[in-house]
Amino acid sequence: xxxxxxxxxxxxxxxxxxxxxxxxxxxxxxxxxxxxxxxxxxxxxxxxxxxxxxxxxxxxxxxxxxxxxxxxxxxxxxxxxxxxxxxxxxxxxxxxxxxxxxxxxxxxxxxxxxxxxxxxxxxxxxxxxxxxxxxxxxxxxxxxxxxxxxxxxxxxxxxxxxxxxxxxxxxxxxxxxxxxxxxxxxxxxxxxxxxxxxxxxxxxxxxxxxxxxxxxxxxxxxxxxxxxxxxxxxxxxxxxxxxxxxxxxxxxxxxxxxxxxxxxxxxxxxxxxxxxxxxxxxxxxxxxxxxxxxxxxxxxxxxxxxxxxxxxxxxxx
Numbered sequence: 258x259x260x261x262x263x264x265x266x267x268x269x270x271x272x273x274x275x276x277x278x279x280x281x282x283x284x285x286x287x288x289x290x291x292x293x294x295x296x297x298x299x300x301x302x303x304x305x306x307x308x309x310x311x312x313x314x315x316x317x318x319x320x321x322x323x324x325x326x327x328x329x330x331x332x333x334x335x336x337x338x339x340x341x342x343x344x345x346x347x348x349x350x351x352x353x354x355x356x357x358x359x360x361x362x363x364x365x366x367x368x369x370x371x372x373x374x375x376x377x378x379x380x381x382x383x384x385x386x387x388x389x390x391x392x393x394x395x396x397x398x399x400x401x402x403x404x405x406x407x408x409x410x411x412x413x414x415x416x417x418x419x420x421x422x423x424x425x426x427x428x429x430x431x432x433x434x435x436x437x438x439x440x441x442x443x444x445x446x447x448x449x450x451x452x453x454x455x456x457x458x459x460x461x462x463x464x465x466x467x468x469x470x471x472x473x474x475x476x477x478x479x480x481x482x483x484x485x486x487x488x489x490x491x492x493x494x495x496x497x498x499x500x501x502x503x504x505x506x507x508x509x510x511x512x513x514x515x516x517x518x519x520x521x522x523x524x525x526x527x528x529x530x531x532x533x534x535x536x537x538x539x540x541x542x543x544x545x546x547x548x549x550x551x552x553x554x555x556x557x558x559x560x561x562x563x564x565x566x567x568x569x570x571x572x573x574x
Contacts, residue, residue, distance in 0.1 A: 260447060261571060262343060263354045266363065266540055267453030268533040269497075270463040272560065274307060276453070277356045278315055279564040284352045284571075287316040289342050291357030291366065294496040296322040296330055299483050302476045303498035305467070318342035326487035328413045332365050339366060360539050367443045367543075377420055384416045392416065400428035408495045443546065449574050450549030451567055452540060459556055460537075464529045468498070472522050477502055477513070485509035497532060498525045548574035 263280060267273045277288050290296075294304045298321045307317050319338045323330045343353040357363045384392060389412045396415050397404035403418045418429040455463070480502040483489060494500050501521040505513040513521070544551055550570045552563060 261352065261449040261574065262445070262447045263352060263449050263451060263567075263571070264363075264366075265354065265356045265451045265453070266543055267358070268455060268460055268536040268540070269358055269529060270305075270467045270533070271453045271455055271460060271554065272463075272558075272563075273356050273358065273453060274305065275560045276451070276563050276567070277354050278307075278311060279560050280567060281315040281352075281354055283564060283568055284354075285350075286352035286354045287318065287342075287346045287349075289339050289346075289353055289355045290317060290319045291335070291339065291355055291359055291362040292320075293332075293335070293359040293362060294493070294499075295320045296335065297325045297327075297493050297496075298323065299325050299479070300493060300496065300499065302471050302474060302479050303496060303502075305471075316346075318346075324487070324490075325483050325493045326490050328490040328492055330492070332361050333370055335362055336365050336370065358536065360536070363543075367445075367448075369444050377424065380420060380423060381416060384419060385412075389415065392419065395419065400430050402430035403428060406430075408500075410500075411491055411495050413491045448546070448549075449571055450543060450546040452543060452549065452551040453554055453563070454537065454540065454551065455554045457534075457537075459554070460533050461530050464533060465526055468522055468526045468529060471498060471525075472518065477506065477518065481506045481509040483509075497528045501525045501528075 263284075263286070265273045265277055265280075277286075280286055281288055288307070292304060294300060295306050296319065297304075300306070306320060307315075311317070319335060319342055322334075322338060339355065343355075346353045355366065357366070389410055392412065392415045393404060393407070393409045396407070396418055399422060400418060404415075407414050407418070421429045476498060480489075480499055484503060484506065485508070488494075489499060489503055494503055501524045505511070505517045505521055548570070550567060552558070552566070554563075
């Protein structure tokens, strides 16, 4: 089983990180994050980043790579960091355990990336002069699937999608469907895939508890400290929880009211539940991957029982 790269997939708040830690303990593994928001330094509470104690116990990779104000980090940047980390983990005789919640990162890891057109400085300057709502409307007209996927304030990704369409003559959504949507075809043969699935009601309860805990353990202070140093970049600001809190703390000097905090927490829960629904949809595409194992989790599911079954399945893979 030490020749395998373990890939753990599941919805947000579904217990992926806890399982990864337990498997790392049992297998002698190191963890590679595939979370697009854990790459930002200082964004810890809202991204459920592994704690200092967890990182001291088990090495973690592909986290804390860039400043929260930076907007140039791409899926290609993450893929390069992940591949470098996996090679280093292998060189130490350890088992790489990739833990994913970001769809695009997982597809790139599994199936690679199409060659992307180079940036067009003149066209970007033209787009940057326009308000973001106008850019999103233009994208919605020409490429509805991509517009629906992107947050209306995510200027960087909207501009990139428009740029790709201009350079290639095809919308970004069509280029992503060069991946086989029904049957993902991994470009590597060392994978063992673990999928954690949850009933809607159960995962929603877990999400509500997580968001409540985030606000109780300092998310507001974390965001206030970040924006006092520098504004959140467009991509980082789009992270669930960070946009909601950034909107009520301003430049970090404003103390939000109890009503504002309650509203921000509720909106964070709603966005997180929506994200989990999207994740459950695309996770169905990965169930056919072999070798692998899929779990239907419930309130009585324990990390130990999941790890037991994973280790047994890995021994047979």
